[in-house]
Amino acid sequence: MLHRLEVKILDLRLGRDFPLPAYATEGSAGLDLRAMLDAPLDLAPGATELLPTGMAVHIAEPGVAGMILPRSGLGHRHGIVLGNLVGLIDSDYQGPLMVSCWNRGKTPFRIEVGERIAQFILVPVLRAELDLVESFESSRRGDGGFGHTGRH
Numbered sequence: 001m002l003h004r005l006e007v008k009i010l011d012l013r014l015g016r017d018f019p020l021p022a023y024a025t026e027g028s029a030g031l032d033l034r035a036m037l038d039a040p041l042d043l044a045p046g047a048t049e050l051l052p053t054g055m056a057v058h059i060a061e062p063g064v065a066g067m068i069l070p071r072s073g074l075g076h077r078h079g080i081v082l083g084n085l086v087g088l089i090d091s092d093y094q095g096p097l098m099v100s101c102w103n104r105g106k107t108p109f110r111i112e113v114g115e116r117i118a119q120f121i122l123v124p125v126l127r128a129e130l131d132l133v134e135s136f137e138s139s140r141r142g143d144g145g146f147g148h149t150g151r152h
């Protein structure tokens, strides 16, 4: 399903020297985000840097959120994931879209200018209206959690 998304280009190289975020295939869920750096960045093992994507988005619809997720190849092969594990983009956020990039690996990793570093997805959101109650109608699970049902 397509959803209109307002995008503001903040870095003029985006769309000129580097392709705009686009879906790689017709079935892709994520738009790849580029690291719009001034120069290549060597990310030391354990280091985290906040990288600009060169753009801002305004989702506008409270029933929709954006999420920034790692790219699986970078995460699995190179240990390049997100400093916040997952980025949540509020529908009313209008600032620059940033990627917190964490090298959780054991070797330095060079991020090239314009490299596709993470991906952005849109997800539906249900916002809660808190309904304060004294007790819950009991369920089969009750308050059992954190491994309560066993491992196998």
Ligand SMILES: O=c1ccn([C@H]2C[C@H](O)[C@@H](COP(=O)(O)OP(=O)(O)OP(=O)(O)O)O2)c(=O)[nH]1
Pocket (backbone or CB within 6 Å): 068, 084, 086, 087, 088, 089, 090, 091, 093, 096, 097, 098, 099, 100
């Ligand atoms: O990876 C991310 C995560 C967040 N954001 C932006 C969009 C989001 O709407 C805003 C706030 O994020 P969040 O609510 O996760 O952070 P917070 O620490 O709670 O900040 P705030 O007090 O501004 O809500 O920062 C990004 O650009 N990239």
Ligand SMILES: [Mg+2]
Pocket (backbone or CB within 6 Å): none
């Ligand atoms: Mg917040």
